Amino acid sequence: xxxxxxxxxxxxxxxxxxxxxxxxxxxxxxxxxxxxxxxxxxxxxxxxxxxxxxxxxxxxxxxxxxxxxxxxxxxxxxxxxxxxxxxxxxxxxxxxxxxxxxxxxxxxxxxxxxxxxxxxxxxxxxxxxxxxxxxxxxxxxxxxxxxxxxxxxxxxxxxxxxxxxxxxxxxxxxxxxxxxxxxxxxxxxxxxxxxxxxxxxxxxxxxxxxxxxxxxxxxxxxxxxxxxxxxxxxxxxxxxxxxxxxxxxxxxxxxxxxxxxxxxxxxxxxxxxxxxxxxxxxxxxxxxxxxxxxxxxxxxxxxxxxxxxxxxxxxx
Numbered sequence: 187x188x189x190x191x192x193x194x195x196x197x198x199x200x201x202x203x204x205x206x207x208x209x210x211x212x213x214x215x216x217x218x219x220x221x222x223x224x225x226x227x228x229x230x231x232x233x234x235x236x237x238x239x240x241x242x243x244x245x246x247x248x249x250x251x252x253x254x255x256x257x258x259x260x261x262x263x264x265x266x267x268x269x270x271x272x273x274x275x276x277x278x279x280x281x282x283x284x285x286x287x288x289x290x291x292x293x294x295x296x297x298x299x300x301x302x303x304x305x306x307x308x309x310x311x312x313x314x315x316x317x318x319x320x321x322x323x324x325x326x327x328x329x330x331x332x333x334x335x336x337x338x339x340x341x342x343x344x345x346x347x348x349x350x351x352x353x354x355x356x357x358x359x360x361x362x363x364x365x366x367x368x369x370x371x372x373x374x375x376x377x378x379x380x381x382x383x384x385x386x387x388x389x390x391x392x393x394x395x396x397x398x399x400x401x402x403x404x405x406x407x408x409x410x411x412x413x414x415x416x417x418x419x420x421x422x423x424x425x426x427x428x429x430x431x432x433x434x435x436x437x438x439x440x441x442x443x444x445x446x447x448x449x450x451x452x453x454x455x456x457x458x459x460x461x462x463x464x465x466x467x468x469x470x471x472x473x474x475x476x477x478x479x480x481x482x483x484x485x486x487x488x489x490x491x492x493x494x495x496x497x498x499x500x501x502x
Contacts, residue, residue, distance in 0.1 A: 250396065250399060253400070253403070254399075254403050257403045257404070261406075261475075262475065265474060265475050268472060268474070269311060269312065269474060270311075270312035270314070270315060272472065272480065273306065273310045273311070273312050273315035273316075273319075274312070274314070274315045274318070276306055276315075276319075276453075277303070277306050277307075277310070277315050277318045277319040277322060278318075281303070281318075281322040297330060299326050300323055300326035300327050300330060301451075303319050303320075303322040303323035303326055304319075304320075304323040305451060305452055305453065306319040306323075306453065307319035307320040307323055308452070309452050309453035309454070365484060370486070371429075371469060371471055371482060373428050373429065373471060373472075377428045377429035378427075378429065379429070383412060383413070383416060384416055386401070386413065387413045387416035387417050390413055390417065391417070401413075408425045408426045408427050408473075409425075409427060411423075411425060412425045412427065422498060423498055423499075423500065424496045424497065424498035424499045425499075426470065426473055426477075426479060426493050426496065426499060427470065427473065428470055428471065428472065428473055429469065429470065430469070430470045431467060431468075431469050432467070432468060432469075432470060432481075432496045432497070432498070432499075433465065433466070433467050433468075433496070433497045433498075434463055434464060434465060434466055434467075434468065434481075434491070434495050434496065434497060435464065435465070435495055435496075435497050436464050436465030436497070438464070441461070441464050441495070442456065443494075444491070444492055444494040444495040445492060445495075447477075447492055447494075448492060453490050454476075454478045454490050454491065454492060459489065460489055460491065463483060463489065466483060466484075467483075467484070468481040468482060468483045468484075469481065469482050471488065477492060477493045478490055478491065478492055478493065479491055479492075479493060479496075
């Protein structure tokens with residue numbers, strides 16, 4: 187029995203006939219109703235507070251997931267734009283090589299240029315770059331036919347008289363010094379230096395959970411692995427990131443196996459030109475979502491490889 191009820195009962199028993207005790211008790215009860223509650227909150231109010239906290243946490247998680255989705259979509263759009271630009275650039279380079287070979291009447295070089303343009307047309311994902319490469323391949327094949335026709339002798343046998351091609355002047359991407367660190371690179375966006383990566387790994391320890399999540403989303407899977415290796419002091423690892431200086435596999439079988447995801451003689455597949463680069467150092471210029479990279483070598487040549495070609499790379 188509560189104190190108020192007890193007092194009311196006492197009031198009733200004190201003066202049962204006159205009703206004076208009942209009236210006093212009722213007056214006291216009315217006065218106590220305005221007194222604020224002191225003590226533990228009722229159970230249902232505690233549950234309501236917990237529900238509010240849970241809803242706030244759910245909303246925060248939804249916001250983080252939406253931000254991660256937006257970052258992925260932005261990365262995919264950038265990837266498509268970069269790939270289209272690269273394919274256009276390669277198609278133009280193949281066209282220039284075909285025109286140079288045709289001008290020099292170098293049949294072997296013209297055939298190689300036609301083959302390269304055909305490969306680019308088959309591998310291109312951008313319709314414009316694909317059409318451009320196909321046109322250049324057709325033109326190169328037409329020039330080949332003209333050279334073959336011009337070289338036919340009176341007996342019907344084909345006799346080729348090919349001019350010695352003059353030494354070509356250095357291209358815009360040439361590297362006269364022959365040193366890898368002097369190669370002109372064409373990065374897409376900002377590339378972090380090693381010092382910046384080390385600084386970020388130190389700052390990462392003091393970030394809150396949301397800041398760490400945003401940093402991980404920004405640097406991507408390989409960036410997260412590099413940050414973890416730096417924090418843990420792990421050396422000897424290679425990471426697939428723009429600006430990273432890496433070395434290609436040298437062992438013959440391992441080198442060939444690295445191309446198993448792509449057909450030979452394609453943009454990302456095995457070629458004799460890539461075979462000649464076994465064990466060489468290079469700089470990663472571009473990284474693509476299909477786990478391929480564009481590498482730049484000391485002679486300023488650019489070739490596309492699967493990630494697996496990098497010595498020391500681990501996709502864990």
